[in-house]
Amino acid sequence: EVQLLESGGGLVQPGGSLRLSCAASGFTFSSYAMSWVRQAPGKGLEWVSAISGSGGSTYYADSVKGRFTISRDNSKNTLYLQMNSLRAEDTAVYYCAKAGQLASTRAPRFDYWGQGTLVTVSS
Amino acid sequence: DIQMTQSPSTLSASVGDRVTITCRASQSISSWLAWYQQKPGKAPKLLIYKASSLESGVPSRFSGSGSGTEFTLTISSLQPDDFATYYCQQYNSYSLTFGGGTKVEIK
Numbered sequence: 001e002v003q004l005l006e007s008g009g010g011l012v013q014p015g016g017s018l019r020l021s022c023a024a025s026g027f028t029f030s031s032y033a034m035s036w037v038r039q040a041p042g043k044g045l046e047w048v049s050a051i052s053g054s055g056g057s058t059y060y061a062d063s064v065k066g067r068f069t070i071s072r073d074n075s076k077n078t079l080y081l082q083m084n085s086l087r088a089e090d091t092a093v094y095y096c097a098k099a100g101q102l103a104s105t106r107a108p109r110f111d112y113w114g115q116g117t118l119v120t121v122s123s
Numbered sequence: 124d125i126q127m128t129q130s131p132s133t134l135s136a137s138v139g140d141r142v143t144i145t146c147r148a149s150q151s152i153s154s155w156l157a158w159y160q161q162k163p164g165k166a167p168k169l170l171i172y173k174a175s176s177l178e179s180g181v182p183s184r185f186s187g188s189g190s191g192t193e194f195t196l197t198i199s200s201l202q203p204d205d206f207a208t209y210y211c212q213q214y215n216s217y218s219l220t221f222g223g224g225t226k227v228e229i230k
Contacts, residue, residue, distance in 0.1 A: 045167065045210055045224075046221065062124075062218065100172060106214065107216055107217050107219055110212075111172075
């Protein structure tokens with residue numbers, strides 16, 4: 001059974017940093033691209049970042065480029081999102097999501113999602 | 124970036140109704156479109172991928188169609204479990220984008 005478990009969310013002041021983690025199990029982690037998708041309170045879904053299975057390719061939404069860094073440790077089956085220079089508009093539930101395509105270079109759809117971790121940026 | 128526009132934003136329907144949700148892309152995305160269902164406080168669930176392929180385990184009352192810039196999600200006979208918010212997502216290219224969502228409410 002595929003499981004994705006996010007952690008690391010919490011309350012942080014504007015300008016601060018936070019690192020999110022997503023522990024994956026139930027599939028061959030290194031064979032799939034992974035993404036972070038966020039949802040501000042009462043709002044829709046916004047894709048944040050993606051990383052290829054090997055970790056060699058990374059992609060970012062313009063809204064987080066230069067502030068967030070996605071990475072993965074395939075030996076630990078864990079995905080990360082380092083978030084720096086946080087702003088109030090980064091407040092959201094952050095989901096990690098698994099690509100639905102095996103070892104594909106195509107941009108992904110998402111067949112499994114974690115339960116999400118809430119990040120609140122406020123003074 | 125490719126913009127995805129869903130309509131309507133809210134839909135009121137009764138159990139047993141046929142429901143159709145539309146998603147339009149600002150440029151052609153071929154068939155690289157997915158549909159998700161999300162219930163309050165829960166993660167989204169994949170329903171349809173590649174515009175019309177039903178994800179494993181999803182009831183056959185859900186169907187998708189379209190290509191290029193116009194797509195539809197149809198629920199053939201709305202069930203109580205289907206009251207939720209639905210999102211489309213294009214995966215033709217990065218930056219990935221979602222539609223604004225369609226909330227299906229009880230009439």
